[in-house]
Amino acid sequence: MTLAGRGPGRTERLVLPGVLTAEQAAVTVAGILAVQRADGAIPWFRGHHLDPWDHVETAMALDAAGEHERAGAAYDWLARHQNADGSWYAAYPDTPDGVAADRATDRGKESNFCAYVAVGAWHHHLATGDDAFLDRMWPTVYAAIEFVLALQAPGGQIGWKREAPEKGGVVRPAALLTGCSSIYQALRCALAIAERREDPQPDWELALGWLGHAIRQHPERFLDKSRYSMDWYYPVRGGALTGTAAAERIAAGWDRFVVPDLGVRCVSPNPWVTGGESCELALALWAMGDVERAVQVLRAIGHLRAADGLYWTGYVFDDDTIWPRELTTWTAGSLLLAVAALGGDPATTAVFGGTELPTGLAPDCC
Known part of the structure; x- marks a missing residue:
């Protein structure tokens, strides 16, 4: 399947009444491009660090906006700076002369950070129809997925991280539901890439089946992070929960996490709504077919938009304060x-809708 984009400036799919006009979308895209380094790296903001997961998420947004060359540069940055074991470090500093990949500020290797390259690579291919890009990125994606699956436990869950080399490089086997739900999506995209290249990966299919089973049936295999809204919606956002199970999960946490007309709490019961969590919940709602509430959530965070088209990370509503000032x-x-x-x-709906992504193999026991 190839869903080729239609070139730069493709903003007609970035218009949503009450959320974004075409002009606002263009300003937001320009704001991101102003932060992206010439080498392709996308830090949080100038002078702050880069982490691999958010780097990929932002590159995907550039592809959705038709900025395929700049998105491709972001993936090239990842390919150039991948560690020999298939990982990336958790944080790289943005220095005056670029992102200093050789001076990582957090040398831990987080599993979901490393897996997400597969989502971005598949999205870029669907947006551009560029088979050469997919062939070029395949060794990077393959090595990243192999690194991640080396952290999978017999129960299907995947360990959070491998510690920094100076801390012995030991594996932290505790699993995070949010991270594993993101890895679930990444494995499906990695398998889609493998299918496209006619390079089957049966071990990945088994791993995906076990991971999905753990997410759906064994909450006890994950650390209790239920205070965080991400643990609430991410099994839906990542595609592990669908249909009735997804609807029931979202309904169960709605009043706890959603603040009407303001957005989604990052942590319950803290009076702090955040833009990232709100947008990801909107994606989960869209995937469920709940378009009306997805739009409502996106409209609610209009107060986080700044004049340069970027968005504040969060808002403390008890104090009427933007925080942090980022x-x-x-x-x-x-x-x-x-x-x-x-x-x-098309590319974005294919990656986040998941209906055309591989589903893996069901485990043969509980």
Whole structure:
């Protein structure tokens, strides 16, 4: 399947009444491009760090906006800076002369950070129809997925991270539901890439089946992070929960996490709504077919938009205070992706809708 984009400036799928006009979308895209380094790296904001997951999320937003060359540069940056074991470090500093990949500020290797390259690579291919890009990125994606699956436990869940080399490089086997739900989506995209290249990966199919089973049936295999809204919606956002199970999960946490007309709490019961969580919930709602509430959530965070088109990370509503005072590329990127999905952008709907992604093999026991 190839869903080729129609070139730069493709903003017609980034318009949503009450959320974004074409002019606003263009300003937001320009704001992201102003932060992206010439080498392709996309830090949170100038002078802050880059992490691999948010770097990919923002690159995907650039593809949704038709900025395929700049998105491709972001993936090239990842390919150039991948560690020999298939991983990336958790954080790289943005220095005056670029992102200093050789001076990582957090040398831990987080599993979901490393897996997400597969989502971005498949999205870029669907947006551009560029088979050469997919062939070029395949060794990077393959090595990343192999690194991640080396952290999978017999129960299907995947360990959070491998510690920094100076800390012995030991594996932290505790699993995070949010991270594993993101890895679930990444494995499906990695398998789609493998299918496209006619390079089957049966071990990945088994791993995906076990991971999905753990997410759906064994909450006890994950650390209790139920205070965080991500743990609430991410099994839906990542595609592990669908249909009635997804609807029931979202209904169960709605009043706890959603603040009408303001957005989604990051942590319950803290009076702090965040743009990234709100946009990701909107994606989960869209995937469920709940378009009306997805749009409502996106409209609610209009108060986080700044004059330069970027979005503040969060807002403390008890104090009427923007906090932290950060305009993050990944918050803007998540907003653009949610709008692109709601607008029917083919590449974005394919990656986040998941109906055409591989489903893996069901485990043969409980």
